[in-house]
Amino acid sequence: MRFLDREHFSPHFFSEKRQGTVTGAVATLLGTLLGGGVLSLPFALRRSGVVFGAILLLLTAFATDFTVFTLVSCSRRSGGSSYESVADVAFGRRAKLLCMALVVCVTYLPLVGYTILLRDLLAPLAEVALNRTLGSPARNLLVSALVVLIYPACTLRTLTALRHLSFLSVLAVSLLTVFIGLRAGECAASVGVPASAVNLWPEDGWSGALQAIPIYICAFGCHFNVLPVHGELAKPTRERLHRLVHWTIGLVTAFYALVMTLGYTYGVCTGGVSDNILNNFSTDDTLMNVGRVGLAVTLLVSFPLLTVPLIGTLVRAQRELIAVDTRGKAPLLNLETPGVTSVWPPPRSGRVGDPTELEAPLLNPSTLPDDLDTASDDCFLDDAGILGSMNSGPELTAAAGRQADMEEDIPYKTRAWLTLAILSSELVLAFNITMVTDVWGFLGSTANVMVAFTLPCAAYLKIRLHLPRRREKQAGPLYKKWVAGVLVTLSVLAAVVCTANNFYLLSARKQAGGAP
Template sequence: MRRPQSQEELFFPFSFHSEMRVGSVTGAVLNLISTVLGGGVLSLPFALQRAGLIPGLALLVLTALASDFSVYILVSCSRRSGAQSFEEVAEKAFGPRAKRWGMALIICVTYLPLIAYIILMRDLVAPVVELYVLGGATMSRGARNLLAAALVAAVFPVCLVERLHGLRAACLVSIASITMLAVAIITRAAQCVGAAPRGALRGAVNLWPRDGASGALQSVPIWICAFVCHFNVLPVHGALARPTRRRLHRTVHFTMGLVAAFYAAIGVAGYLYAACVGALGASDNILAAFDPADGLVNAGRLGLVVTIMLSFPLLVVPCRDALLRVHADCRYGAPRPSRRRRRLRSRHSETAASSDDSSSDGGGGDGDGDGGAASDHDAFANLEVSLLTPTSDGGRETVKSSGGSPRSSGGGGSGAGGEDAIATSLCLRAALTAPLLGSALALASLITRVTDVWGVLGSSVNVVVAFCVPAAAYLAIRRRAHHNARSRARRAGAAALLVVSACLAVACTANNVYIIASR
């Protein structure tokens, strides 16, 4: 049965039933999990210690729910406007200038983690070098920074790749390595707690924050950083076969649920182990509480080092391409679409704005059926793709995204997880990559605590990327839509998310400045 015109949505870069959509829910979940998981898991016990066990777990759940909702409304913005990337969503909602700000946010959200990853690599490898190479001698700070420089030099050639589809296996390696590390931490925590005298941990574990609101606020940016995957959501959605609302909900709910459960397990286990051995507050890296000669933990330690090293190109390549897109956009301006494309866009924007956001059973609409009626606008969607990616033979040229998702090679900008990779020479890529890694290395050499980086990143850029922009864009794109009870509830949720996240950004930033200045 034909779907009502008012429920039409835009599916880019490929139409709803396109054979180019080959992604499964399982593959999408693994892709997003590999985007979310990283070296930040080592700071989760520290976040629980600062916030207290009960408030810390509550913040974990609330952050997971907020991230789940923000991912949903971000994809909804894409489906209602035809935007294929994070910066395009900003452009559709707020105009052309917002696209440049969106690209600037992507640059920040991919550059700042490089600093944190260099610090983590240095702190992970140094104990192993001290034990097995230096015979137990302690490395000076300068020697540790030289070690970090050697590790960055080792990963530099991998960062020169032009496209990320050659690193698809990295997501499985990342998940396997972090799972191995989690098993090691949980095993050692269970052994230590089981051998401790009865009631020995009662005084060491704080259920509530001992430093008041400041401690709880310090943990919030860590939780926010732990759930950010928004720059990779739209490329994953663009590859998902039959992208009904039900499959979208399943993908997002599974991702956030599994990640939250994993974080709770590793956070609580690491916190209990640190309390058991009397190392609470000693470091923001839980592995510092373990014996450097522990073979099981060292296996997980080295696995995480490999994961972090493989993550460098996943950050450097999008950051480098975003810099090139900003330069091209500022120098030449955005290409003006054809009159026919503008007319088609305008017509579908009007119908999308009047659609009913509450349908729960429509095919490609906000509902969740099998999407059979979505073929009504397949011709438009296919036309749009061919307009976006003209080739000499009139066909479509495709590339793969960082998560293995097919993407149109010229279809607008790409988020950090996308791969509208700009064709560049090896010399140009090296000339851009070297200062990116060099400046990150220089900043990392001046910072001793990785939570300082997570604090700045989580309280500023990540709050904006994960919560503020999706919420504000949803309110802007859906402002003229016909609203019923369910759609009004979504708009109210987006408004609440925008207000709360903006307040949190101010409060957490001020708290981080206070903590750093008071040392």
């Protein structure tokens, strides 16, 4: 039976390198999701209001679930094993460079946010230990010393030594949630929660809601880790992928709802909800201090998880920028591998889907089975409704290996200097930012919204656009195409409006001399 062999897995579907289980993959993605940004969710609920905040949480969860599937589907169709290679095949070299820039933002700005959180978590404890008040210079010196301590780990070539960090992150955040729940219950039982202090709708109107949206988006940012996790998952069938994504998004949504509710309850009970909910708790609270130290250790050890991929991306981007194509145009898949050809741009004749005019046709009608229902067991439809096989192209497997080798050959001196520049610059930024939600707001309204929603959906639409007309009816439910289009539109609109709102809030706070 003939079948289309243009769907690629790297490593191949039955590779022995695929040892990952669904449970382990869920734990890995949960470790990616459950970080320091969780502490700002009660603040997001305060700004968006209880009703609108719950709606935003559910909508963001649904959109994340959908875009993770579309991203994996696009990866299988493009042969790209990384986010940037998917963008490269779908839209060309400029999109690849844009994607690299977004990776830099998504890995660099959290360093700034984590530094601010470390300062907020440990400076009050240092004041108690020293029995004196620390000014801004002393607080900045404290967090600088911590960053210096973690510097050697940030120059590591690989992250093998920190592979169990995801479980540490989940444990630390889970314990903090339990502690917050205990204190929220005690406060509600002794003092009570005044109904007048609970805002059902956005605080400060639409400005409050727009400030909350990027925080929710940052909380669900896991897309750059999805493809590596998919590459390690044993037998990555659609059913197993569905279980992985649905369980991950379902669990993290329930967890976020719990943290938001408990933190918001305690904040309302004590008179206000801070941008970092731990700032609402007294430094004399031993239980919460244990939670502070545990989370601080987790955040500090998370620095290498951000700097190592950041350095790799910077080096790849530099090499990509100086690469010269002898044919006078940039290749769509610049992995220096013969046999990997371009699927786009569309044919010059303008007849979308005509396989005779493509170097490597997306769908070749001559390879399609006459009856899809009688296709071979090795042949299946992916989430984009595209027919493919469980085989991996050898050229793409070799390309993935070359890209990994390229990252590993970065000299230690180069990594050391880049790490020094990265950590020094992020410290300077953190010294001049007081609220961590400013970081999450800017990150969520720019890089994260594009990474999570705009690019995956745009690539999905590009693939469906170039399907032959006779295959469109077999390309999966039409509603997926409409959902992808709506998400592209809304994500671009949210990026523009939320970014403008962030600048408005910064200006208003500067004039008022306080937080909104």
